[in-house]
Amino acid sequence: MxxxxxxxxxxxxxxxxxxxxxxxxxxxxxxxxxxxxxxxxxxxxxxxxxxxxxxxxxxxxxxxxxxxxxxxxxxxxxxxxxxxxxxxxxxxxxxxxxxxxxxxxxxxxxxxxxxxxxxxxxxxTHEEDDQPYSGPGKEPLLISPPDFIALFRGRKTPIKAALLNQSLLHGVGNIYADEGLFRAGIRPKRQAGRLTRAELGRLREALITVLKHAIELGGSSVSDYVDADGVRGFFQLEHRVYMRTGQPCLVCSTPIKKIVVGGRSTHFCPVCQQ
Ligand SMILES: [Zn+2]
The missing domain is CATH 3.20.190.10 (MutM-like, N-terminal)
Structure with a gap:
């Protein structure tokens, strides 16, 4: 996907x-x-x-x-x-x-x-009441820190599941949810509504960084994609936790763990993420 x-x-x-x-x-x-x-x-x-x-x-x-x-x-x-x-x-x-x-x-x-x-x-979109398409949720690259924090207020679901909820934040899927949580040092199972403002602030910045980095890398494979067959070259993106189960964490060397959260496989470092 x-x-x-x-x-x-x-x-x-x-x-x-x-x-x-x-x-x-x-x-x-x-x-x-x-x-x-x-x-x-x-x-x-x-x-x-x-x-x-x-x-x-x-x-x-x-x-x-x-x-x-x-x-x-x-x-x-x-x-x-x-x-x-x-x-x-x-x-x-x-x-x-x-x-x-x-x-x-x-x-x-x-x-x-x-x-x-x-x-x-x-x-x-030519009638006065017509609105241009705005998607099911908020735009991760544009959302302000207070709006980002407000999205998760009172939510009892694990933060990983909340990140995949497209009616909150749209566009983030399994790869970038795992990578964003790793970079922010947050365990995927933590209850979304219980994260501190500082943690959510870090998470927002981590998501923006990883998404922008991936867009930059993806840009180099655009001509392959559009002219031929698929996102060839795109997966050169170096994942730090996603699909790295059992491999050493790039920061602390602890083996990366895989669990299931909200029905989706979830990868994290048990030491770097708390
Ligand atoms: Zn680690």
Whole structure:
């Protein structure tokens, strides 16, 4: 499952290649799971629209569209296996392709998704009451320290589970929750509402640092991702605890432990994290 850095990497890569171009036509597979808006509505909204910007909100890729007074957003959720590829039209369409947008620059933007947990939808934003897509929770890279602390007030769940709750903070998944808690020195099972302000302040900074670092590393593999097949190279990111069960902690050499919190495997150092 791609997390915030992977989604941001893809969004930035796609933006660099397609912004300013007009969608001339669209083909859709019409598989019901994939289309949260109907293929007809998506086709009607996208055809003839100019791509103003491609960016990330939470774990969703948002394509801002404009067409003669109408503004809309095309939302792409990658799910488990979704990929957004910018391809030359003569490159064969891969299996499990669900949407092909033909662009004025001559290339195609393709959505490919083998397991079909990904979702495509549109949102019109031209009416006065319409709000642009803001995601299910707060943005981890932008949230202020007081707002971050307030998110966890009174919560009885373990902090690890609270970090994965997308309606609180969106975009953080299993990898960056574990890595953020390690860097902040906090045990994953601690009750979220009982963490001190200082601990939550450290956690916010640790999350921002690890997410930004991952975005920087991801940036180097963007062209591979967009032009070919997958987040190749991205996992060069050096995890300090995630999937390092039994290996020595990079700070104190104690073996990294694995436990289950909220149904998810969780990795931590029993000495560095208290
Ligand atoms: Zn340690």
């Amino acid at each position: 791609p997390e915030l850095p992977e989604v941001e990497t893809v969004a930035n890569g796609v933006h660099a290649r397609v912004h300013g171009q007009t969608i001339q036509s669209i083909w859709t597979s019409n598989k019901p799971q994939t289309f949260k808006s109907t293929p007809e509505v998506i086709s009607e909204t996208l055809t003839g629209s100019r791509i103003e910007r491609v960016h990330r909100v939470g774990k969703t890729i948002v394509v801002d569209l404009k067409r003669s007074g109408m503004e809309a957003q095309f939302l792409v959720h990658l799910g488990m296996t979704g990929r957004l590829l910018v391809s030359e039209p003569d490159v064969p369409i891969p299996p499990h392709t669900h949407a092909v947008l033909s662009l004025s620059g001559g290339r195609e933007l393709r959505f490919v998704d083998a397991r079909r947990f990904g979702r495509l939808s549109v949102l019109t």
